[in-house]
Amino acid sequence: MQRAIFVGLSVSFVCAVLSCFLVLKGWALMGDAISHAVLPGIVVASLVGVPLVIGAFVSGLSCALLTGYIKDHSRLKEDAVLGVVFAGIFALGLVMFTKVETDQHLMHVLFGNMLGITGSAMWQSLAISFVTSIIVLLKYKEYMLYCFDHVHAQVSGLNVKFLQYSLLVMLSLTIVAAMQVVGAIMVIAMLVGPGIIGLVVTKRFSYMLTIAISASCLSTLMGAVTSYHLDASTSACIILCQALIFIVALSYKTLQNAWVTRYAKVA
Numbered sequence: 001m002q003r004a005i006f007v008g009l010s011v012s013f014v015c016a017v018l019s020c021f022l023v024l025k026g027w028a029l030m031g032d033a034i035s036h037a038v039l040p041g042i043v044v045a046s047l048v049g050v051p052l053v054i055g056a057f058v059s060g061l062s063c064a065l066l067t068g069y070i071k072d073h074s075r076l077k078e079d080a081v082l083g084v085v086f087a088g089i090f091a092l093g094l095v096m097f098t099k100v101e102t103d104q105h106l107m108h109v110l111f112g113n114m115l116g117i118t119g120s121a122m123w124q125s126l127a128i129s130f131v132t133s134i135i136v137l138l139k140y141k142e143y144m145l146y147c148f149d150h151v152h153a154q155v156s157g158l159n160v161k162f163l164q165y166s167l168l169v170m171l172s173l174t175i176v177a178a179m180q181v182v183g184a185i186m187v188i189a190m191l192v193g194p195g196i197i198g199l200v201v202t203k204r205f206s207y208m209l210t211i212a213i214s215a216s217c218l219s220t221l222m223g224a225v226t227s228y229h230l231d232a233s234t235s236a237c238i239i240l241c242q243a244l245i246f247i248v249a250l251s252y253k254t255l256q257n258a259w260v261t262r263y264a265k266v267a
Helices: 002-025 028-048 052-072 079-098 106-111 119-138 140-148 150-155 160-201 205-230 232-267
Strands: none
Touching: 002 028, 002 119, 002 140, 002 160, 002 205, 002 232, 028 052, 028 079, 028 160, 052 079, 052 160, 119 140, 119 160, 140 150, 140 160, 150 160, 160 205, 160 232, 205 232
16 A cells, blocks of 8 residues: 555656646647557567566557657648547557457556556656656756747747657656556546646646646545545546546636626625
């Protein structure tokens, strides 16, 4: 239980940080696509005998790069391309899981196994979370400008292509780390929920980042404790607690706006 909470908090931190940039950039569906596209890579990695994180990372990043290539060489919009690409790759992964004999359990990959995480998987998740968090925080202003307005970032002299692909690489790494905690399906909630909560409460990015990290870590603690007492899925409880925090934040902001509007009319 202590190991699960420790790893969960580290993954929650980096997911919350990236979540703010993804929400600002409008890449919520990109996270969903990469999280589903890791499945074929896991099967191939299991067959050739390499660490699963390598196969998952390569497969997820390939999905992101393929999406970008098709978008740049066609008239289709990014969301349409993502819908086709990640669905196709995820379906390919499901077929490979049923036809190729591996020692990997599909349910653990899809829904995570937080309480049964191994020592090697724990250290992999911690290393990925630490490195990704450091890089994002060091390049905080550059990524913020790129996600807010990539044209302005390009005019300012920033290497927009480097920022784009480095963000995709870190997104893929974070999904691989979080996948071992909450699974490939629920990882999208950890990558979108915290940023949405921060955006609902405030319009300042620095405050948004702080609120997102706090909400993400709090939901992990609440979810882990709740799952222990209810004997339920830990990853599902974490996401449910995150949804509850979102409802509270949205209700608070709605009431605050109503009070401000009413006060302005009275004044």
